[in-house]
Amino acid sequence: MQKAVLQLETLACPTCMQKIEAALKNVDGVDKASVKVLFNASKAKLDFDASKTTLATIQKAVETIGYEVLKASEK
Amino acid sequence: MKRYIQKHRNQITIFTLVVIVVAFVLHYAFHQTQQSEILLLVASVVGGIPIWMQALEALRLKIISIDLLVSIAIIGALTIQNYEESAIVAFLFLFGLSLEQRTLAKTRLAIQELVSMAPKRALRVGVDEAVEEVDVDDLQFGDVLLVKTGGQIPVDGLVIAGEGYSNEATITGESLPVFKQKDDPVYAGTILENGTLRIYAQKVGEDTTFGKIIELVEEAQDAKSQAERFIDRFSKYYTPVVLLLALVVWWISQSVELAITILVLGCPGALVIGVPVSNVSGLGNGAKHGVLLKGSSVIQSFSKVDTMVFDKTGTLTVGNPEVVHVISYTKKQDQALQYLVSVERESQHPLAKAIIEAYKDIQSLPVSQTRVIRGDGIIAKVAGEVVMVGTPTLLKNHQVIFNKQMEADIAELENQGHSLVLVSVGGSVALLIGIRDVLRQDIVKDLLDLQKMGISDLVLLSGDSQSAVDVIARQLGLSKAFGKMLPKDKAAYVKELQQQGHVVAFVGDGINDSPSLAQADIGIAMGSGTDVAIETSDVVLMNSDFHKLPYALGLAKATNRNMKQNIIIAIAVVIFLLLGVFFSQWMNMAIGMFVHEGSILVVILNGMRLLKYKLKK
Missing domain, CATH: 2.70.150.10 (Calcium-transporting ATPase, cytoplasmic transduction domain A)
Known part of the structure; x- marks a missing residue:
């Protein structure tokens, strides 16, 4: 399991948070239970299986629903 | 395209406003009803597009969002050709969003300032002494x-x-x-x-103390209390219920107007945003003043605390024994002190450390024939004289005579909780030194402040002797004090208090007190920037600053009050609006939207007051 941290654009509405959370959970290979969107810090944290998906795919999932990812990092 | 529209939402908002104003001027000044209606239709559609997109996006992820309620309301108004209302609702909703974004950014500022203080670049020295500038992530x-x-x-x-x-x-x-x-x-x-x-x-990076503090604060501002989780769940079901209610109303009354008004009025805006806003402002204020509160559930229980239990050493006291009394029985006091320091510099004993610390400037003389008497002290030869440094027992065992005055002084200092070091030179007593862990400065005032804020019981638990503990309890006016307590006894005592129905905070220095910190409803660590203290407790007072304790309690109470105010404001607004629909003539969806956006601003502004919180003198 890899850990990913996405720094998002400033989140302003709680619905945005729900949407991003749902979008991330829909990515195959992302550990659903680990997805955590921090509303105030405008960050998303999650664990993913590196053999099934990549950081770029995860980033894309957020971007397709219309939110900007400022910085994505894994460790 | 999608991103383009979302990015230019502010321009769209302004455009919508301009078109609406022009439409009204045409209508009322020039009586051009036809053109005015067309312009309002344009404003509704242009303003509606970003909202509809958001709603569809959410719906695709199976979320019924506020955007959906508003989207349906706008479309509904368009179908009954009420272009005026559809345009105004679209504009107000967009305008509210950008206002929300701007004011929210302010509440988050305190924490963002903290984050922005994280180092970004570093100068690394290579093997060949060459210095290169690198990103801290690469260290x-x-x-x-x-x-x-x-x-x-x-x-x-x-x-x-x-x-x-x-x-x-x-x-x-x-x-x-x-x-x-x-x-x-x-x-x-x-x-x-x-x-x-x-x-x-x-x-490096997130493993540093600063990195950990940032991570902790970031997680804390989103750590949800029970009340907040309830609101989350509530709003998840609330929005669909409003949608259903509107449908039912429409079906019964056959009035689209009434149904869409209910959709707009039912938006849960202020309720969803109110609590997080108070939370973030309160935590941000704390972070800026050296008080780390770990999330809103901590704030809630902290504000209910009625009993505080303190550890002694390092919490109520400074934690380092200091020389507080020197009584001299010789005319050559300076010489005796020099002998004392010379002997103590040979020793590793904690009391010796306190003496060396107190007389740093005194030069040592050569010491010979040093003998350590375990548990009692040292006998050595300095400048040809036999010098004994240690307990009264050491001196008495070596035929040193004590007069009545000396006996009285010893008894008195012991009673006040001092550790004693006696010095004899050439067989007669020269110095009596009292060493004690001193109380923190101004601590009496801090404890009084806590009592004023509703902490009825202040309890001291310590591993020290009962008499030493009693002395401190008397000086500080504590309600109870117990000595000879092991870490597990302390935790058991905290549990007992809880069973009696008290909400207990334990204040300690983090490492040996961790069982009690965990057992208490609120564990408060005097953190001098160490990892353990930061991680095991609910509240951290940075730099071990005891003065921050009343501040932390006051801030928690103020934040808790603020949250409650915001919840009340939000619920009152919804009730007011719903009553308006059923019992008044003037309520329509444009007014409803206006009041809603207003209430969102009110709760955000109310939350922002916490950023300026100060303890009343």
């Missing part, structure tokens, strides 16, 4: 780094060369510069005010 354990005057220390590490003064306010909240030289620890995020240092990196 590793064992790197050697160079920090110049005015530079930021990029890692937690040790100084290997150079010296200078560093400002550690970001870690400790204390802005007096600290002198650093070889082998001193330095912390990431602190500023070297002058000098040049070479640092050996021990911890």
Whole structure:
């Protein structure tokens, strides 16, 4: 399991948070239970299986629903 | 396209406003009803597009969002050709969003300032002594780094060369510069005010103390209390219920107008945003003043605390024994002190450390024939004289005679909780030294402040002797004090208090007190920037500053009050609006939207008051 941290654009509405959370959970290979969107810090944290998906795919999932990812990092 | 529209939402909002204004001017000044209606239709559609997109996006992820309620309301108004209302609702909703974004950014500012203080670049010294500038993300354990005057220390590490003064306010909240030289620890995020240092990196990035503080604060502001989780769940079902209610109303009354009005009025805006806003402002204020509160559930229980239990050493006291009394029985006091210091410099005993610390400036004389009597002291020869340093027993065992005055002094100091060191020179008593762990400055006032804020019981638990504990309890006016307590006894006592129905906070220095910190409803650590203290407790007082305790309690109470106010405002607005629909003539969806957006602003502004919170003198 890899850990990913996405720094998002400033989140302003709680619905945005729900949407991003749902979008991330829909990515195959992302550990659903680990997805955590921090509303105030405008960050998303999650664990993913590196053999099934990549950081770029995860980033894309957020971007397709219309939110900007400022910085994505894994460790 | 999608991103383009979302990015230019502010321009769309302004465009919508301009079109609406022109439409009204045409209508009322020039009576051009036809053109006016067309313009309002344009404004509704242009303003509606970003909202519809958001709603569809959410729906695709199976979320029924506020955007959906508003979208349906706008479309509904369009179908009954009420273009005026559809345009105004679209505009107000968009305008509200951008206002929300702007004011929210302000509440988050305090924490963002903290985050922005994290180091970004570092000067790394290579094997060939070449210095290169690198990103802190690329640093590793064992790197050697160079920090110049005015530079930021990029890692937690040790100084290997150079010296200078560093400002550690970001870690400790204390802005007096600290002198650093070889082998001193330095912390990431602190500023070297002058000098040049070479640092050996021990911890980098998120593992540094500063990195941990940031992570903790970030997680804390989103850690949800039970009340908040309830609101989350509530709003998840609330929105669909409003949708359903509107449908039912439409079906019964056959009035689209009424149904869409209910959709708009039912938006849960202020309720969803109100609590997080108070939370973030309160935590941000604390973080700026050296008080870390770990999330809103901590704030809630902290504000209910009625009993505080304190550890003694390092919490109520400074934690370092100090020489507080010196009684002399000789005319040659300076000489006796010099003998004492010379002997004590040979020793590792904690009391010896306190004496050496108190008389740093005295030169040592050569000491010979040193004999250590275990548990009692030292006998040695200094400048040809036999010098004994130790307990009264040591001296008595070696035929030193005590007069009545000496016996009385010894008894009195012992009674006050001092540890005693006696010095004899050439077989007669020369000095009596009382050493004690001193109380923190102004602590009596801090404890009084706590009592004023509703902490009815202040309890002291300590591993020290009962008599030492009693002395402190009397000085500080504590309600109860117990000595000879092991860590597990302390935790058991805290549990007992809880079973009696008290909400208990335990204040300790983090490491040996961890069982009690965990058992208490609120564990408060006197953190001097160490990892353990930061991680095991609910509240951390940075730099072990006891004065921050009343501040922390006051802030928690103010934040809790603020949250409740926001919840009440939000619910009152919804009730007011719904009553308006059923019992008044003037309520329509444009007014409803206006009141809603207004209430969102009110709760945000109310939350922002916490950023300026100060303890009343």
